[in-house]
Amino acid sequence: MTAIDATKMSPAEWELMRIIWTKNGASSSEVIKLMQQKRTWTESTIKTLLRRLVNKKILKTVKDGRKFIYHPTVGEKEAMNENVTELFDHLCNMKKGKIVIELLSKLELSRSDIKELQKILERKSKTAPEMVKCDCLPAGMKNECC
Amino acid sequence: MTAIDATKMSPAEWELMRIIWTKNGASSSEVIKLMQQKRTWTESTIKTLLRRLVNKKILKTVKDGRKFIYHPTVGEKEAMNENVTELFDHLCNMKKGKIVIELLSKLELSRSDIKELQKILERKSKTAPEMVKCDCLPAGMKNECC
DNA sequence: TATTTTCGTCTACAGTTGTAACCATAAATG
């Protein structure tokens, strides 16, 4: 597989990526200018982060005269999904539900997203188990944790 | 505030914590034994992780004869929430909805969790905006990204 | 008691991350 592991972005790198994703490619000076409106990083810092993203093959460069244009090689949505999935993979199964509840209640959602979520829940409720088991201890351990 | 920053746990440390949370306190030998059923870490590695968690004050020790019992100083749910919240804080506002949709559809949920989620959505749908705006570029930039 | 096991502590070491200075060269400007 050629899949790039988006979970390998550090938080600082992630912030840069958001700008590049949104602009769908940008030169270092653009990124620097925009980034410095959000954070107090120096030019140097931002250039280092760009370079690291290129090394990780999360960005690719296209020469444009004397400068480079940085292009994402990973989609924003895919990257976000990978991250969220990865995080949830490491949480206690039993408690994921509660976590999503907490998350959802804080989130600002559009009408259409809400509709879609309702549809999914509707569908899920047909086969939902009474309870989901904890998986924090190694398999085979009969633990009804928590 | 005395709040301990649970987002400061590394992934490896997090794995240990799950065991300790579930058992609600454990000695190093217990943790080592359990952990080694999931990962191939050596005793030494696990001891290092325990020590680091103590240094970060995420675990506290209580002497029990010659050994220590390690107790969590942070609740599992709080820690999980902090993590999830932190991750979502760094995502594009506009796309959070889609991400939750994706997440929810993969998740195994209990009947009661589903009910609760439905209630929340019901409530939210009363005041939900038609659309949520992207916030990837610095404030003040009129970007209709994406 | 001599030996082995159990625990805790100290040390190590390479890789990642946040943060940044400095240098060279090409381009723009005075």
Next chain:
DNA sequence: CATTTATGGTTACAACTGTAGACGAAAATA
């Protein structure tokens, strides 16, 4: 032309992580 500016490249360095060996004291066992 001399100087300033823009851009990319190189180097640095401390903190944090994953991973683990070695040392020492106490306890259990042969």
